[in-house]
Amino acid sequence: MYAKFYKHRWQYLMILPSVVLLFLFSYMPMAGILVAFRDFQIGTSIWSAPWVGLDNFAFLHEPQFWTVVRNTLYISVLKFIFGFPAPILLALLINEVTHSTFKRFVQSVSYLPHFFSWIVVAYMLQSFLTLDGGLVNQLIGKAGGDPVFFLGSTEWFRPIVVGSGLWKETGWNTILYLAAITTIDPQLYEAAKVEGAGKMAQIRHITIPGILPTISIVLILSIPSLINVGMDQIYPLMNSANMEVADVLDTYVLRSGLQQGYFGMSTAVGLLSSVIGLVLVLGTNQLSRKINGEGLW
Amino acid sequence: MKKNSAEKVAYGFIVALLALLCLSVVYPFLYMLAISLNDGADAARGGVYIWPRSFTTINYEIVLGNEVIRHSYLITIGRTVLGTVLGLFVTLLAAYGLSYRKLPLRSTILAYVLITMLFNGGLVPLYIQLNNLHLLDTFWVFIFPSLFSAWNMFVMLKFIQGIPEALIESAELDGAGPLRTLLQIVMPLSKPMLAALGLFTAVGHWNDWFSGAFYVTSQSLIPVQTFLQQLLSASDLSTVLGSNSNQEALARSAEMQNITLMSIKMAVVMVSALPILCVYPFLQKYFVKGVLIGSVKG
Numbered sequence: 001m002y003a004k005f006y007k008h009r010w011q012y013l014m015i016l017p018s019v020v021l022l023f024l025f026s027y028m029p030m031a032g033i034l035v036a037f038r039d040f041q042i043g044t045s046i047w048s049a050p051w052v053g054l055d056n057f058a059f060l061h062e063p064q065f066w067t068v069v070r071n072t073l074y075i076s077v078l079k080f081i082f083g084f085p086a087p088i089l090l091a092l093l094i095n096e097v098t099h100s101t102f103k104r105f106v107q108s109v110s111y112l113p114h115f116f117s118w119i120v121v122a123y124m125l126q127s128f129l130t131l132d133g134g135l136v137n138q139l140i141g142k143a144g145g146d147p148v149f150f151l152g153s154t155e156w157f158r159p160i161v162v163g164s165g166l167w168k169e170t171g172w173n174t175i176l177y178l179a180a181i182t183t184i185d186p187q188l189y190e191a192a193k194v195e196g197a198g199k200m201a202q203i204r205h206i207t208i209p210g211i212l213p214t215i216s217i218v219l220i221l222s223i224p225s226l227i228n229v230g231m232d233q234i235y236p237l238m239n240s241a242n243m244e245v246a247d248v249l250d251t252y253v254l255r256s257g258l259q260q261g262y263f264g265m266s267t268a269v270g271l272l273s274s275v276i277g278l279v280l281v282l283g284t285n286q287l288s289r290k291i292n293g294e295g296l297w
Numbered sequence: 298m299k300k301n302s303a304e305k306v307a308y309g310f311i312v313a314l315l316a317l318l319c320l321s322v323v324y325p326f327l328y329m330l331a332i333s334l335n336d337g338a339d340a341a342r343g344g345v346y347i348w349p350r351s352f353t354t355i356n357y358e359i360v361l362g363n364e365v366i367r368h369s370y371l372i373t374i375g376r377t378v379l380g381t382v383l384g385l386f387v388t389l390l391a392a393y394g395l396s397y398r399k400l401p402l403r404s405t406i407l408a409y410v411l412i413t414m415l416f417n418g419g420l421v422p423l424y425i426q427l428n429n430l431h432l433l434d435t436f437w438v439f440i441f442p443s444l445f446s447a448w449n450m451f452v453m454l455k456f457i458q459g460i461p462e463a464l465i466e467s468a469e470l471d472g473a474g475p476l477r478t479l480l481q482i483v484m485p486l487s488k489p490m491l492a493a494l495g496l497f498t499a500v501g502h503w504n505d506w507f508s509g510a511f512y513v514t515s516q517s518l519i520p521v522q523t524f525l526q527q528l529l530s531a532s533d534l535s536t537v538l539g540s541n542s543n544q545e546a547l548a549r550s551a552e553m554q555n556i557t558l559m560s561i562k563m564a565v566v567m568v569s570a571l572p573i574l575c576v577y578p579f580l581q582k583y584f585v586k587g588v589l590i591g592s593v594k595g
Contacts, residue, residue, distance in 0.1 A: 005401055008397065008400050010474060010475040010476065011397055014393060014476075014479075015390070015394040015395060018388065018391035018410075018445045018450070021441070021444055021445040024430065025426065025441070025442045026417060026418075028418075029426050030416065031418070032422025032423070032426055033422055035421065035422060042425070046425065093314065093315060096311050097311065097315065098308075105319070109319040110318065110322065112322055112577065115500055117503075117504035117505075119522050119529065120525070120566055120569065122529055123525070123529065123562060124329065124566075127328065127329055127332065127559070127562075128325070130559075132341070132559075133343065133559055138343040138344075141343075142343075167321065175585055176589075179589055199304060231507075236526060239530065250420075253419065253420050257420060257421040257424070258511050263425070266420075266421050267419060270419025270420055270421060270422075274419055277416075282415075
């Protein structure tokens with residue numbers, strides 16, 4: 001037994017740093033969830049703080065919490081409804097381009113925004129939409145309209161989030177679909193042409209069925225992220241004027257925990273969303289097993 | 298290929314649509330570039346769309362002359378290089394060690410890794426742990442917590458298992474230890490995968506503003522993106538430039554009158570985005586491959 005382990009001592013030595021890192025930065029914080037049930041202050045130990053039972057879950061009675069839950073679902077569902085079909089559509093369009101230089105150009109340009117941070121995108125939005133000198137408001141002014149305070153309005157927040165999300169990630173998300181399209185047998189198209197099928201018929205009967213497995217995998221994989229709307233995108237766009245619709249679970253945890261110091265309460269909120277996330281992942285895996293005959297792991 | 302006229306119209310429509318799409322990506326950068334190269338007070342009057350009307354480099358002189366910005370660049374470059382190289386190496390070591398199918402406890406260790414992908418303690422417990430480890434407000438908080446990536450590890454593991462086993466076995470028969478096999482056989486064969494994952498890791502470090510905003514408090518540790526994030530909602534120039542860190546530029550007060558917060562902001566954001574725009578064309582072939590490698594499973 002010992003000899004078997006000794007024989008692989010180098011392998012264990014290689015794995016060791018990662019095991020330690022995971023212990024420190026993943027498993028210890030999991031133990032830190034105890035804070036959700038204790039009266040913890042920074043500077044004390046999570047092991048010695050007094051137990052408070054479910055007191056930290058009092059936020060469940062607060063209307064503000066439910067507003068946050070509603071905002072989170074609202075944004076994630078909207079992002080899904082627009083964000084899921086968009087790359088499929090774009091991939092179908094790009095696939096129709098026969099001019100290969102132009103095709104490559106479109107692909108390179110559409111992947112580009114993925115590589116910029118949401119902060120840079122927020123600046124872009126600001127330069128176009130801000131009240132003092134933003135391009136859009138300048139144009140509205142020229143057309144004789146009244147300037148619109150896009151970045152500080154509750155009506156415009158969701159369209160801005162969904163629109164900028166589409167702008168940033170649609171091109172990037174086409175990569176998988178474009179790759180799937182290239183694996184379709186060209187002979188199928190030839191045969192269809194002989195039978196007199198037009199372009200639309202070819203797309204409907206060959207291309208779309210050909211990428212259907214990819215579509216279903218992407219669909220399945222996107223379910224767990226429904227609870228995760230992307231703090232990276234929301235936080236830079238959030239301000240006191242649009243807070244009412246912009247506050248989501250992630251920003252709520254951030255504000256109440258790191259900024260206001262309600263560690264117990266915000267850990268409890270975090271725990272709740274982690275558990276929902278876990279349930280979604282496990283459920284998705286079951287679903288995938290049923291549909292694809294194979295789970296994600 | 299023969300096309301009837303209806304198809305020609307449809308094709309033209311598609312090309313136009315895609316061209317418009319490209320424009321929507323390229324134009325914002327052109328616009329921000331034009332504003333940043335234009336006299337601020339003049340730009341505020343409106344009418345600058347693509348080309349600067351009253352050309353000046355003063356915005357960039359101020360931005361590049363600002364010590365806070367220069368320092369934040371150093372922090373960003375430092376964490377990007379160190380975080381990417383160390384992160385790839387630590388993760389590769391684990392993936393290579395776990396690629397031995399006969400390793401005792403292998404599936405236990407794999408489960409240990411997998412669990413962390415499914416469930417986490419959340420933001421506050423992580424913050425408390427970083428505090429307990431005395432990592433808060435140090436440079437290392439940018440490096441250590443993200444050193445091991447479970448996702449990258451599984452991609453690497455999959456990739457290494459695709460290397461013919463005979464190759465590795467023969468190296469070991471020739472007396473190479475596991476470390477030597479890794480460095481001389483596995484790593485050279487993994488170059489495309491390492492390039493792709495390295496690129497994604499590096500972009501992640503370059504674009505991360507969160508840890509700079511919440512895990513450090515010293516101004517001297519702030520990365521570029523965090524600086525940008527703080528500047529985003531700034532309402533006057535002194536927030537950007539600091540009180541007197543910019544003596545030289547301030548001395549040219551006549552010119553300063555024509556500088557607006559917006560023109561400075563655009564210059565800062567261009568400066569932070571430029572490195573990505575510059576390396577992008579060279580890295581393109583790697584990232585498509587990277588996405589496809591990463592999506593083999595799932």
